Structures are given as structure tokens and as C-alpha cells.
Amino acid sequence: MVSRRLFRYLLPYRRELGWAVVALLAATGASVAGPIWIKWFIDDYLTPRKLDAEVLWGVAAGYLALHVISVVLTYFQLLSFHRIAQWVVRQLRVDVFAKVQRLGLSFFDRTPGGSLISRITNDTEAVKDLFVNVLSTFIQNIVFIIGAFVTLLVLDVKLATACLIILPLIGGVMWTYRHFSTQVYRRVRNMVSEINTKLNETIQGMTIIQAFSQEQRMRREFERSSTELYGAHMRNIQLAGLLLRPAVDAIYLIALIVVLTLFGIRSFNGFVSIGTMYAFLNLLERLFEPFIQIMLKLSQAQNAIISAERVFQLLDENNLAPVKTGDDTPVITRGRIEFRNVTFSYDGQHEVLRNISFTAEPGQTVALVGHTGSGKSSIINLLMRFYPLRQGEILIDGVPLTAYDDKELRRQMGLVLQDPFLFVGTVRENIRMGDPDITDDRVEQAARFVQADTFIRRLPRGYETELGERGASLSSGQRQLLSFARTMAREPKILVLDEATAHVDTETEEAIQQALRNMRQGRTTIAIAHRLSTIQDADLILVLHRGEIVELGTHDELIAHKGLYHKMYLLQAYGTAS
Numbered sequence: 001m002v003s004r005r006l007f008r009y010l011l012p013y014r015r016e017l018g019w020a021v022v023a024l025l026a027a028t029g030a031s032v033a034g035p036i037w038i039k040w041f042i043d044d045y046l047t048p049r050k051l052d053a054e055v056l057w058g059v060a061a062g063y064l065a066l067h068v069i070s071v072v073l074t075y076f077q078l079l080s081f082h083r084i085a086q087w088v089v090r091q092l093r094v095d096v097f098a099k100v101q102r103l104g105l106s107f108f109d110r111t112p113g114g115s116l117i118s119r120i121t122n123d124t125e126a127v128k129d130l131f132v133n134v135l136s137t138f139i140q141n142i143v144f145i146i147g148a149f150v151t152l153l154v155l156d157v158k159l160a161t162a163c164l165i166i167l168p169l170i171g172g173v174m175w176t177y178r179h180f181s182t183q184v185y186r187r188v189r190n191m192v193s194e195i196n197t198k199l200n201e202t203i204q205g206m207t208i209i210q211a212f213s214q215e216q217r218m219r220r221e222f223e224r225s226s227t228e229l230y231g232a233h234m235r236n237i238q239l240a241g242l243l244l245r246p247a248v249d250a251i252y253l254i255a256l257i258v259v260l261t262l263f264g265i266r267s268f269n270g271f272v273s274i275g276t277m278y279a280f281l282n283l284l285e286r287l288f289e290p291f292i293q294i295m296l297k298l299s300q301a302q303n304a305i306i307s308a309e310r311v312f313q314l315l316d317e318n319n320l321a322p323v324k325t326g327d328d329t330p331v332i333t334r335g336r337i338e339f340r341n342v343t344f345s346y347d348g349q350h351e352v353l354r355n356i357s358f359t360a361e362p363g364q365t366v367a368l369v370g371h372t373g374s375g376k377s378s379i380i381n382l383l384m385r386f387y388p389l390r391q392g393e394i395l396i397d398g399v400p401l402t403a404y405d406d407k408e409l410r411r412q413m414g415l416v417l418q419d420p421f422l423f424v425g426t427v428r429e430n431i432r433m434g435d436p437d438i439t440d441d442r443v444e445q446a447a448r449f450v451q452a453d454t455f456i457r458r459l460p461r462g463y464e465t466e467l468g469e470r471g472a473s474l475s476s477g478q479r480q481l482l483s484f485a486r487t488m489a490r491e492p493k494i495l496v497l498d499e500a501t502a503h504v505d506t507e508t509e510e511a512i513q514q515a516l517r518n519m520r521q522g523r524t525t526i527a528i529a530h531r532l533s534t535i536q537d538a539d540l541i542l543v544l545h546r547g548e549i550v551e552l553g554t555h556d557e558l559i560a561h562k563g564l565y566h567k568m569y570l571l572q573a574y575g576t577a578s
């Protein structure tokens with residue numbers, strides 16, 4: 001199954017592959033023909049002493065020609081196999097990457113980033129090895145073994161048949177080696193994946209690691225994984241050292257004894273062709289290297305197949321991000337949002353939202369407040385169509401959310417997260433985000449609109465300043481403003497805000513609040529508010545508690561109601577709930 005799918009990747013390159021196999025066959029033929037050529041020279045010229053310069057030159061030239069042909073063709077076939085393998089692995093990586101981007105967020109909730117990286121890099125690399133090393137080695141060596149055996153049979157049927165006793169012996173060694181090395185390989189692969197996961201986690205969480213002085217613990221854990229990996233590699237080397245050379249050499253010795261004994265017995269009874277003996281011994285000796293090569297690659301082949309399995313598993317993952325259903329292509333014109341009896345669970349067991357119903361009229365601001373874990377972010381996750389909805393309905397402009405094209409949805413709904421993600425690149429690129437419709441003018445206009453223009457112009461190269469990974473060179477307030485500009489450059493009809501909780505200086509705070517007020521103007525806004533002071537002018541405030549709306553109304557109404565909101569407000573404003 002896996003191999004069939006792998007070979008399907010080869011189909012577009014079948015012509016090149018065909019030529020590579022032909023070159024490989026011809027190279028092997030030339031290599032097997034060498035000893036025959038010498039046998040012919042020994043039997044027909046050397047033994048009868050028919051030596052003249054012309055014959056000697058002819059033999060030497062012929063032998064050299066065979067060698068050159070073999071080398072040139074080997075070069076050609078190796079190059080072709082490598083090229084094909086690189087093509088295949090490139091395609092495989094592109095496919096996996098494309099697939100990963102289409103996966104739903106719930107997939108990422110349960111898959112560590114490091115293990116994904118491991119699949120896209122290491123596992124596809126192992127598949128590449130399958131095509132580069134394993135496939136060509138198998139074909140080349142199997143062809144050589146068959147060619148050599150056929151030649152032995154042609155040279156001397158009886159002796160060649162006697163040599164067949166090596167096959168079960170070699171088979172036994174091969175089985176033993178493969179059996180043990182597969183276990184070791186599996187261990188190596190798991191360790192590599194674990195190391196990748198650890199690396200990824202360490203790099204992502206460096207601030208926390210340093211803040212909590214976790215360097216020693218992380219280093220110890222990393223050292224432990226690395227030592228285990230070293231141990232696994234060493235076991236493999238020991239296994240190979242024991243089984244490959246010594247065991248195979250012993251079998252070669254047995255074959256040699258059998259052949260020499262038979263030649264010896266024959267010499268008592270009559271004439272023995274020295275040429276045949278030379279060719280026989282030469283081919284026999286060269287027959288064992290291919291067996292070792294095949295053995296070495298067997299576990300690698302199995303390893304690659306398991307890696308391919310992991311890659312295909314990812315390609316077959318059906319936990320996709322929700323996509324549009326139906327043929328209509330509605331557009332968002334007004335920005336009216338309606339939740340109707342929405343009940344939701346991430347894992348299908350624990351309901352994190354129950355019976356959520358509310359409406360945000362065009363241009364209104366609806367604020368979501370509630371204690372941590374009350375379900376605020378989950379409402380946003382559903383509104384952004386990050387997770388599929390199974391119970392209830394979400395409508396935008398009276399049309400179910402599911403009917404919208406992804407493009408329309410993303411263009412009209414501007415999302416601003418607490419921790420804005422900035423990419424490596426210039427400030428301008430981070431605002432434009434590769435959208436060709438967003439001109440330089442629009443980028444700067446958006447930045448001015450959210451009051452980010454002033455600080456951007458103060459950066460060393462203004463809009464062309466390169467940002468480090470995640471915008472590490474900016475302050476958290478500046479990162480916020482930049483993400484506002486990014487959202488506003490798209491001029492969305494709907495704004496979805498997860499208000500930042502980070503403490504910024506008063507000046508930046510004022511800039512942020514002013515920017516938010518500007519942004520909300522004329523746009524339907526759904527905002528998670530951690531500080532109640534920022535949403536007092538909201539048209540509707542939903543108070544969530546354990547996944548349910550327990551109170552709703554304007555700030556004044558909720559204060560007058562003297563419920564949970566009132567308590568939260570007093571707590572935040574005066575540090576006491578009474």
C-alpha cells in the first residue's frame with residue numbers, strides 16, 4: 001500500500017527512471033563481463049602461450065573499455081536516481097506542507113509542533129534515501145547477483161550449483177540483521193522526533209526557560225535524549241560490525257572451500273581450465289559485497305517505509321479546517337452577526353459553550369466578559385470558523401457562516417489577537433501580508449489610522465525596517481499597533497478583538513485605546529474585554545460564566561442589575577467586590 005503510493009510519486013518521472021535502470025543494467029553487465037574477458041584471455045591465449053603484442057593491447061584496451069563504460073554508466077544512473085529522488089521528495093514536502101495548512105486548529109491542539117517538523121523534514125528525507133540509496137542499491141546489486149550467478153552457471157553448471165548453498169546461509173544472516181536493526185532504527189526515529197519536539201519547545205519557550213532558570217533541567221533532558229540516540233546508533237554499529245563483515249566473510253570462506261575442493265578433486269581426474277577458475281573465484285568474491293550492501297539497506301528500506309507511512313498518515317489526516325459548503329457565493333455587506341443556540345465542545349465530550357444566542361447589529365460593539373475559562377475565546381474561535389460547529393447556528397448578514405467562501409470571510413473579518421504574530425520581514429511586509437491589492441499608500445494610511453505611523457517612522461529604516469522573528473525587536477505595545485495596522489489595511493466589515501492584557505506605558509496605552517476607538521467606528525465589533533473600563537461604551541455586553549451567558553445588557557444596565565458584572569467591575573475598579 002505504502003510502496004504503491006510511493007511509486008505513484010515516481011510516475012511523472014518514469015521516462016528518466018527507465019533510462020536510469022537501463023544505464024544501471026548496462027553498467028552491471030559491463031562489470032560482470034570483466035572476468036569473462038580475462039577468462040577468455042587466459043584460456044585462449046595465456047595457457048596455450050599465444051602471446052603477441054597485438055593480443056595483449058587488445059585485451060588491455062577491451063578490459064579498460066569495459067571499465068570505463070561501467071564507470072560512466074554508473075555515474076549517469078546515480079545522477080538520475082538522485083535527481084528523481086530529489087524531485088519526489090520535493091513534491092512530497094510541498095504536498096505535506098499544503099496539507100498541514102489546510103488542517104483544522106483542533107489537529108494542532110493535539111500535535112506537537114516539533115513532531116510535525118520531524119515529519120516534514122526527517123521523514124521525507126528518509127523517503128528520499130529510499131529512492132537514492134535503497135532503490136538503486138537493490139536494483140544494482142540484485143542485477144549483479146543474478147548476472148554473476150548466470151555467468152557462473154554458464155561457466156560451470158556443477159560448481160555454480162554447489163555455490164547455491166550460500167543462499168540459505170546468507171538469507172539467515174540477512175533475516176537476523178534485519179530483525180534486530182529494525183528495532184534499533186525504530187528507536188532512533190522516535191528519539192529524533194523527541195529531540196525535535198524538545199528543541200522546538202525550548203526555542204519557543206526561551207523566555208520562560210530563562211525566567212524560571214530551567215536551563216539546567218532542559219539541558220539535562222536534552223542530554224538524556226541525545227545520549228539515548230547515541231546509544232541506539234552505537235547498538236546499530238555493533239550489530240552491523242558483528243553480522244555484516246564477519247558473518248558474511250565466514251560464508252564466503254565456506255563457499256571458497258567448496259569451490260576450491262571441487263576444483264582440486266577435478267584436477268586429479270583430468271583437465272581444469274585456469275581461466276574458468278579465475279573467473280569463478282573473481283565473481284564469487286565480488287558476489288558477497290552486493291549481499292552486504294543489500295543487508296545494509298534492508299533496515300534503511302524498512303525505516304523509509306515507516307517514515308513514508310507517517311508522511312502518508314499526515315497526508316490522509318481528515319481533521320481539516322472547516323470549509324465552505326454549498327454553491328452560493330454570498331458576500332458580507334452589512335456585518336450583522338447572529339449566534340443562535342450555539343453549543344460547542346472541543347473534544348465532543350465536555351461542553352465549553354451552552355446555548356449561546358445574541359445578535360450584533362451592523363456597526364455595534366458587543367463585548368464578551370467573564371472569568372478565565374468561561375468561553376470567550378471559544379466564541380471567537382467559532383465566529384472565525386476555526387472549529388466546526390455541530391449544534392446551533394452562526395449567521396452573518398442572515399447567511400450561515402458555513403456558506404461563505406474562505407476568502408470573503410477572511411477579508412471581511414479582521415482578527416486582532418492578544419499576542420500578535422509578526423513574521424520575519426520588513427514592517428511594510430508585515431502589514432501588507434503579501435496582498436497585492438494593498439498599495440504602499442494603503443499600508444501607510446492604515447498605520448496612520450491606528451497611530452502606528454509615528455513609531456514606525458522613528459525606526460532605523462522606517463517601513464523598511466527588518467523585524468526579527470515574531471517581531472522580537474519591538475515592544476509589546478508596538479507589536480499590537482502593528483497588528484492593528486495589518487488588520488485595518490484590509491478594511492474589514494467586522495472586527496474581532498481579543499484585547500491585550502499586556503501592560504504598556506500610558507502613552508502607548510492611550511494610542512492603543514484611541515486606535516481601537518477609530519477601528520470600531522462603523523464596524524461590527526466582537527471584543528473580548530479583560531479590562532471592563534475599555535468597553536463601557538459597548539452596545540451590548542455578554543457576561544459569560546462556565547460557557548453560558550448569565551447576564552447581558554449595556555454597562556449601565558448591568559451595573560444596575562448588581563450581578564456578576566457589577567461584582568467584577570467593583571473588583572477591577574476598587575479592588576473589592578462590595
Ligand SMILES: Nc1ncnc2c1ncn2[C@@H]1O[C@H](COP(=O)(O)OP(=O)(O)OP(=O)(O)O)[C@@H](O)[C@H]1O
Nearest residue numbers: 109346347352370371372373374375376377378379
Ligand atoms: N483548543 C482547545 N481544546 C480543548 N479545550 C479547550 C481548547 N481551548 C479552550 N478549551 C477549554 O474551553 C474552555 C473555555 O476556554 P476559553 O479559552 O474559551 O476561555 P476564555 O474565557 O477565553 O478564557 P481566558 O480569559 O483565560 O482566555 C476552557 O475550559 C478550556 O479549558
